[in-house]
Amino acid sequence: MRMVRVGDRWRVSRAWPVALRPYVHSYAGYWEEAATPFRVRIVPTGRAVVLISLGEPFAQVHRLSEHGPAVRVVGSLIAGLEDGPRIADHPGGQEAIRLELTPLGAYRLFALPMRELTNTVVELTDVLGPRAGELVERMSHARDWAERFDLLDAALLARLGEGPAPAPEVAHAWQLLERSGGTIPVARIAQEIGWSHGYLVRKFTQQIGLTPKMSGRVLRFHRAIGLMARGAVDLSALTATCGFYDQAHLNREFRALAAITPGQIVAGRLTEGAVAL
Template identity: 35%
Template sequence: MEFVQHLPPPLLAPFVTAAHGYRVPSYPLGVHRGLPSSSMTLVFELGGRLRITGLSAAISSHAMVCGLHTRAALIDARAPMDGVQYALTPLGARALLGVPAAELHDRPVDLAEVLGPAAAEVVDQLHEACTWDERFAVVDRALVGNLEAGVPPEPAEVREAWRLILTGRGRVPVSAVAAQVGWSRRHLSERFRWATGLTPKQLSRVARFEAARALLTGPAPVPLARTAALTGYADQSHLDREWRALTGCSPTTWMREELPFVQDEDSSSAADSRT
């Protein structure tokens, strides 16, 4: 198993929150859950077609982008995988991909539908690349080349609402967020959903889930009841219900089935990280 972290060039910093390369063996359970998060996913799979179900559309492709979602994406992991994955900010979807994030909500999309023939060209260049640095350079170059400098940024109110929700880990009431940015709750929800694919309430759920997951998978895992209390759930039962709704299984099932995979990814990333 190999995970290699990458720091994209400064031009992409507002739009890319993380990037890594991976080589992983087949997953013993056959299906890996792609969990909801506050980032969109851009992935190039070179070992074979990546197959995803569980969202509003199924897909089989070497290159795809997936918008924000509030349920697990089911990834066919029966065969070894080898590729490159970038985490994108939904607020940068129009700048990098030319489409608003709302159009990608809850579905993986073949990158050819978004970028046309350029998507296949990137896949071909990745197959020809011999090192991780060369692979990352291919994707960086494609994204920078596609950067639409003329696309206006999302309204400052939307960007501030996004920041408030994430820094507050989903615990700031939507009404308070709306008041902070000077919009009505209804207007904020409409504009926010168009810009990101989620409503402020949905992003708050995802942000709280991410905070809980971080505590459960950290170097010193926090017990479930304590995690629930620290992340704003009413109690452990509330955490359990939300976890099932967002992942399709209980926290204990996820930790038993998926946590070893996550821990291997984290340890490999630490060992192989580069800038």
């Protein structure tokens, strides 16, 4: 068990079971000592998120491109893959467990077409049913974080064991995109897996949630902000490393996918796909 302070919050984590590693990208609990309201900009990461709320939930969550009322979330939530930014407001007093799932892990866990969750935030029980609510209740009354993680591991292993297996061709297509950092052409992916371009797009979007082209854009962007978070701020070198045509292309993608500039990413505090505002 590892515990560290991240800003105003504490983060607790441990290694998850080997059987979960193909499906879970990250896994941690959080809690605040003081109830301080905060707002974050959530940017695309190429992953789905499950947030199990054991304290105060987010007050509202909305996409910057939406002009209607914000989505109010009253408890634990699921967020599908995104192709744009989302703003989340929290009243403070957060205590939660946050999981980042690989797209195919999410497809297996949620057992529904991933395109139904694209750019969407829904209550946990809307997808996983009332048993998920019972699990959250048990976790909230657990003795400590180790017991909470034990309960979660058991539930994930059981659910993933029953979930649909993704098409091997879609899994291979995602691996090609991820390993290339989103730079491999879609035509080359279709040729390698032996599908037509149109069939690849349909099956990939059903099981991943984004098209192959958009997935590549998100992966390039996510690689760039990851390097920036680790101190790589030479934009010329970053442009070449991450496969952007030029710095203007890099700037356009940052605005399109996150409504933020590279400089604002550097100046902000990026933590697991969220920038403090």
